[in-house]
Amino acid sequence: MNTINQYYAGLDMGSVSIKAVIISNQKITGWALIPSGGNYKTAATTVMTQALAAAKIRREDLCGIGVTGLGAQSTPFDARPMSDISCQARGCHVFFPSARTLIDIGGQFTKTAKITDKGKIADFLMSEKCATGSGRFLQVISRILQVPIEEIGELSLTSQHPIKFSTNCAVFAESETISRIAEGAKPADILAGVHKAMASKVNMLLKRIKLAPDVVLTGGGGEDAGLAKAIGQIIGHPILVPPNPRLTAAFGAACLTMETTSG
Amino acid sequence: MDTQSQVKTTAVKGTDTAREVRPMVKDIYKAAHEARENGKKVAYMMVASHYDEILRAMDIVPLPTENYAGLCAAKRDMDRFLLRAEADGYSQVLCSYARIGLGFDSLRKELGHIPEGSPDGGMPLPDMMIGSSAICDPRFKWYQATSRYLEAPTFSIDVVAPPPQADLNRVRDYYINYQKEQFQGLIEFCEKQTHTKMDKEKLWEAIRLGDKAWQLWYDIDRLRVAIPSPMPSQDHFSIMVAGHYYTGTQKAVDFYQKLYDEVKYKADNHIGVIKDEKYRILYGGGLPPWHTLWIFNYFESFGAVFAIENVYRGFDPVQVPSHVTDPVDFLAWRTWLRATAYHEKARQNSGNPTVEKLLGIIKDYAIDGVMFHACRSCRATTVGQTHIKTELGKYCDLPMMQLVSDMVDLRDYSEAQWKAQIGAFIDALEARTDQE
Structure with a gap:
């Protein structure tokens, strides 16, 4: 079936932000990203409206909507919720067909997955119910250091002497960070230390699923160059990052919807 | 407790017989309360300790405290007991079954009566407490800690199992003799509490009933190799009540006979748990999430049925040699044979008895994927x-997943x-x- 000029939407209702992507023939024609806020339904409607406007199409032009993410059950649209790990894998496969291992660092969890040559899930592991395994850890440290979250990656790369955190708990790491600031540690060194601690946690998950190259990093963590470098160093493989890695799950949801709708 | 806030935790069962279990659970606590009123002895006890038949033979009413914790979780009435135990100084990583039991006894001591609205009327005070080292360490120490809250004589039995690498022929007699001494010690303790001598004929009768029930239970599980699955794991987590809490009784035998007949009929007539069975899942290990058993139905909504499980029927029937004519010797031999059933296979292959057991299940039950439940406090x-x-x-290329929570602690x-x-x-x- 010809899917050119047919439009599909993918909606990723995450804990930190909601993302909407419009695609036509596996190409992104419009997208939007807004904070999730306190009302998932309202936010989903708003972000979809913005994405449709960016793609310059109307809601009626959509052939299907796929929805994923922790808030997927709250979707206001007629769309079947899909596994976000599967959506991430599908999205990564389009950008990097050689990808066999996926790392998704989101606001709530870190997810790792082995993916097949068809972009499907072969095995997966999620981090525990623990903030140090998630992007929330970075948000906490960014707030303490008063460095905008989008700048922490570049700053971390300038570090000469990364500090070593003596804890793997976000709550204790917060107080430890404050102590290190008081001792005169540089923000870059603190951030590099945080990145190393997170990379170490990711590495534990990857060892358990037996990583295979190529390795792709998605989610908010993918926008953090310091984190990508730390993970690459500890696993000994280069890290691939798709363009706008926070959109990969929404993009994958749209692609999967296109495949299932168009047969 | 705000009963209005009770939420659904249970799963829709696959068999009619499994639906008859709930009254049996209520009867456990009812029987214990009645026993106390009628002057019979009641014992706090640990299931799967291989000593159940001794209690039945001595007319001691068993009161399984771990089961009560599971019941509280299924009723979502666990927090007050957990928090009480933690306030008394017990760590959040201590077994949550134990925390609920300790919290319950602590609250009862403070109030002077059973905490109001306790599930199924609560547990009466025991006349004795019988711990066990079988399976885990809190089961050995729990009742010693309970002595803070109530006065009842305590006995903890040691249940031993050799490592898989052991030379079984060399160590067998040491293990069996030691185990016999442990059972003998328990019998002496019970005789002292009941002022009655153990009647060996009654013990033989309890053993015969216990083994018959467990044989039927095993036969039921063998029927579950059928495709589509005639009985799912959520039923197992109900029907285990007969095998663990009514061990050594005719009631357990009758229950499993009825269940056997139903499962056989379903298997013979290809009646599955769900209409369109796509995937057969093995519950690979970990205690069940008593707080959220409906999760099994959630899997079923994707066509995935839990065909079999590896928890709460920890051993298959064993053949005790015919030269064993004393019932206490028989219990010791049976314990040994149960504990070493997969040792030989393990030595020849993976080195791990549990892995060998799971590999056998995966093959026999045509398993498509394995789910484990990691319980933080177990x-x-x-x-x-x-x-x-x-x-x-x-050794096998199947999708596997480990879900993490706890058997009763919803946090x-x-x-x-x-x-x-x-x-x-999926x-x-x-x-x-x-x-x-």
Whole structure:
């Protein structure tokens, strides 16, 4: 079936932000990203409206909507919720067909997955119910250091002497960070230390699923160059990052919807 | 307790017989209360300790405290007991079954009566407490700690099992003799509490009934190799009540005979748990999430049925040699044979008896994927679980998933995380089917 000029939407209702992507023939024609806020339904409607406007199409032009993410059950649209790990894998496969291992660092969890040559899930592991395994850890440290979250990656790369955190708990790491600031540690060194601690946690998950190259990093963590470098160093493989890695799950949801709708 | 806030925790069962279990659970506590009123002895006890028949033979009413914790979780009435135990100084990583039991007894002591609204009328005060080292360490120490809250004589029995690498022929007699001494010590303790001598004929009769029930239970599980699955794991977590809490009684035998007949009929007539069975899942290990048993139905909504499980029927029937004519010797031999059933296979292959057992199940039951439940406060079933999953992965290429929460402590559970994992697991099962 010809899917050119047919439009599909993918909606990723995450804990930190909601993302909407419009695609036509596996190409992104419009997208939007807004904070999730306190009302998932309202936010989903708003972000979809913005994405449709960016793609310059109307809601009626959509052939299907796929929805994923922790808030997927709250979707206001007629769309079947899909596994976000599967959506991430599908999205990564389009950008990097050689990808066999996926790392998704989101606001709530870190997810790792082995993916097949068809972009499907072969095995997966999620981090525990623990903030140090998630992007929330970075948000906490960014707030303490008063460095905008989008700048922490570049700053971390300038570090000469990364500090070593003596804890793997976000709550204790917060107080430890404050102590290190008081001792005169540089923000870059603190951030590099945080990145190393997170990379170490990711590495534990990857060892358990037996990583295979190529390795792709998605989610908010993918926008953090310091984190990508730390993970690459500890696993000994280069890290691939798709363009706008926070959109990969929404993009994958749209692609999967296109495949299932168009047969 | 605000009974208005009770939420659904249970699963829709696959068999009619499993629906008859709830009154049996209520009767456990009712029987204990009645026993206290009628001057019969009641014992706090640990299931799967291989000593159940001794209590039955001595007319001691068993009161399984772990089961009560599971019941509280199923009723979502566990927090007050957990928090009470933690306020008394017990760590949040101590077995949550134990925390509920300790919290219950602590509250009762303070109030001077059973805490109001306790599930199924609560547990009466015991006349004695019989701990056990079988399976885990809190079961050995729990009742010693309970002595803070109530006065009842305590006996903890040691139940031993050799490591898989042991030369079984060399160590067998030492283990069996030691185990016999342990059972003998328990019998002497019970005789002292009841002022009655053990009647060996009554013990033989309890053993005969116990073994008959467990044989039927095993036969039922063998019927579950049928495709589609005639009985799911959520039923197992109900019907185990007969095998563990009515061991050595005719009631357990009758129950399993009825269940056997129903499961056989379903297997013979290809009546499955769900209409369109796509995937057969093995519950690979870990105690069940008593707080959220409906999760099994959630899997079923994707066509995935839990065909079999590896918990709460920890051993298959064994053949005790015919030269064993003393019932206490028989119990010691049976304990040994149960504990070493997979040792030989393990030595020849993976080195791990649990892995061998799971590999056999995967083959026999045509399993498509394996799910483990890591319980934060259950060391016995969680420590080593990741290792077992990894080892299993060396011998079979199946999607496997480890869900994390606790058997009763809801604070360790995240519904959103579970659903995200289950979604990916189902996709992995589907991808594997596509490849085939």
